[in-house]
Amino acid sequence: MIEGTCDARFAPVREAFAANFAERGERGAAVCVSVGGRVVADLWGGTAADDPSRARPWGPDTLVNVFSVGKGLSALLAARLMDDGRLDADAPVVRYWPEFGKAGKEALTVRHVLSHQAGLPALRRRMAPGTMLDHAAMAAALAEQEPWWEPGTAHGYHVNTFGFLLGEIVRRATGRTVGALLREEIAAPLAADVHIGLPHSEHHRVAEFGWQDAPPEDDRSGDLDDDRLMEYNAYFNPGGLSGMGVINTRAWREAELPSTNAHASARGVARVYTALAAGGGLNGTRVVSKDALAAATTEQVSGQDLVLRRPSRFALGFQLTQPERPFGPNPRSFGHFGAGGSLGFCDPDCGVAFGYVMNEMGPRWQNPRNRALMDALYASL
Numbered sequence: 001m002i003e004g005t006c007d008a009r010f011a012p013v014r015e016a017f018a019a020n021f022a023e024r025g026e027r028g029a030a031v032c033v034s035v036g037g038r039v040v041a042d043l044w045g046g047t048a049a050d051d052p053s054r055a056r057p058w059g060p061d062t063l064v065n066v067f068s069v070g071k072g073l074s075a076l077l078a079a080r081l082m083d084d085g086r087l088d089a090d091a092p093v094v095r096y097w098p099e100f101g102k103a104g105k106e107a108l109t110v111r112h113v114l115s116h117q118a119g120l121p122a123l124r125r126r127m128a129p130g131t132m133l134d135h136a137a138m139a140a141a142l143a144e145q146e147p148w149w150e151p152g153t154a155h156g157y158h159v160n161t162f163g164f165l166l167g168e169i170v171r172r173a174t175g176r177t178v179g180a181l182l183r184e185e186i187a188a189p190l191a192a193d194v195h196i197g198l199p200h201s202e203h204h205r206v207a208e209f210g211w212q213d214a215p216p217e218d219d220r221s222g223d224l225d226d227d228r229l230m231e232y233n234a235y236f237n238p239g240g241l242s243g244m245g246v247i248n249t250r251a252w253r254e255a256e257l258p259s260t261n262a263h264a265s266a267r268g269v270a271r272v273y274t275a276l277a278a279g280g281g282l283n284g285t286r287v288v289s290k291d292a293l294a295a296a297t298t299e300q301v302s303g304q305d306l307v308l309r310r311p312s313r314f315a316l317g318f319q320l321t322q323p324e325r326p327f328g329p330n331p332r333s334f335g336h337f338g339a340g341g342s343l344g345f346c347d348p349d350c351g352v353a354f355g356y357v358m359n360e361m362g363p364r365w366q367n368p369r370n371r372a373l374m375d376a377l378y379a380s381l
Contacts, residue, residue: 004030004043004060009380013041016376020369021046027210027360028058030266031373034274035381036351037282042267048207048359050248061193063263064207064357065247068159069344070196070262072336073272074166075296075317076288077182078114083292087173089114089316093165096172103146112151113158113165114316115300119147120165121158121307122233129239130246132160133255139168148230149306155314156306159234160241163259166317179256189285190275193268197256206263207359209247211340227306234307242339269344269355273335277346277353297334310365325365328352328378341367350381 002021006014013033020026028046032039042060049056081087087096089111094101100108112118123141131137142164149156158165167178174181179197187194198206224232235242242260246252252261275282279290288296296316305312313320318334319327327333327345335345335354340361346353354377356370 002043002045005039005041006043007040010040010377012376012380013373014043016372017043017045020372024369024372025360025362026358026369027052028062028064028207029356029358029360029369030058030060030062031354031356032266032270033355033377034270034277034351034353037274037278039270041377044266050208050210050359058207059205060267061205061265062207063193063195063198063202063205063265064342064359065209065243065253066262066264066269066342066344066357067243067260067338067340069264069269069336069338069342069357070258070260071162072318072344073182073186073194073196073262073264074163074178074258075114075315075336076272076276077170077178077186078110078166078317079292079296080185080288081170081174081181082295083289087170089295093169096169097143099140100143102144105147105151108147108151110169111300111316113162113169115314116155116158116162116305116312117152117301118158118165119149119151119154119156120145120161121148121156122161122230123237124148124229124233127238131238132241132257133251135164135167135256138164142168148226154306155301155303155312156230157234157308157312158259159307160257160259161234162317163257167256167258177256178258186272186287187268189287190271190282192271194262194264194272196258196262198253198263200250200254202263203250203253206253209243209359209361211244211247211361231307231309264344264355264357266355266357269357270353271355273344273346273353273355276334277348277351279348297332326374327354328374337367337370339364341370343370352377352381
């Protein structure tokens with residue numbers, strides 16, 4: 001049963017959401033859309049359990065792991081820190097993190113990190129399974145490593161390492177973690193239900209993710225050439241890096257992995273992007289200036305991605321709309337997709353903000369469920 005509210009004009013969104021369950025394998029999900037600052041669709045349905053036979057209905061405040069939607073939240077935080085001078089995009093990383101200046105990384109900048117040009121999408125040295133929960137160990141390994149390509153000469157999606165790199169830069173620059181700053185300076189002022197590092201007191205609200213795959217038991221990297229090793233390690237070094245096999249555990253939920261383990265409701269994601277669609281503020285609360293947001297959403301790279309092996313387009317941490325994977329039809333839309341289909345974005349040209357969260361892993365690239373919702377939204381405008 002689909003619950004929630006939907007403006008009559010946006011009935012196609014409700015219909016597409018229902019069709020996701022009936023036709024596209026949805027297990028549990030929620031979608032929230034605002035236009036011009038007004039919520040026009042706030043819908044949820046399905047089960048919050050990883051086993052469909054268990055009765056645990058999705059609710060309006062259900063949280064779920066949203067994977068790389070957290071990169072968009074982290075990009076907003078970085079824009080805020082640059083806005084007030086706590087971070088400089090063009091500073092070398094070593095200004096904040098001196099130990100990072102090894103193996104040809106002395107001139108690597110914060111901008112390179114935010115735009116996936118750093119050449120550090122994967123760790124070459126094999127790490128013990130579960131090490132992704134130890135931020136200090138991951139940061140130290142990245143500080144020691146030589147880039148896979150010369151920073152600034154190409155781009156490749158830093159699937160998981162983006163969060164460790166930015167997380168350590170932010171920690172060194174401010175003395176605070178990404179999760180703490182997100183909570184204090186963005187989530188709380190906007191009353192947005194988004195988290196990186198979820199307190200145990202909130203775990204009862206979390207939907208179990210129906211992703212039962214376990215990480216590879218054997219290290220397959222020895223049979224790969226350098227390019228394939230980079231791609232493989234981006235997802236599987238250490239074992240469990242992307243949440244595979246551990247996503248429903250207390251340790252995973254409480255850790256801070258800004259690339260991968262943000263937890264949010266659809267309402268929370270939409271709330272953040274409602275502020276961004278309006279230029280960085282909502283109801284008198286401003287989390288980033290218009291100028292800083294414009295700088296953060298200006299294209300930095302576009303074209304063939306060395307990790308994804310397909311086109312990608314990035315600003316300073318935000319994904320930008322592109323023909324192969326659009327955020328609707330308008331050119332200034334920005335946000336971030338998450339593995340399996342979750343999505344947060346806004347379209348400043350028509351004042352749209354969109355949050356979609358779910359707990360059934362779907363296609364990572366062309367996802368029919370989020371695409372159906374976006375198509376229905378724009379057909380209703």
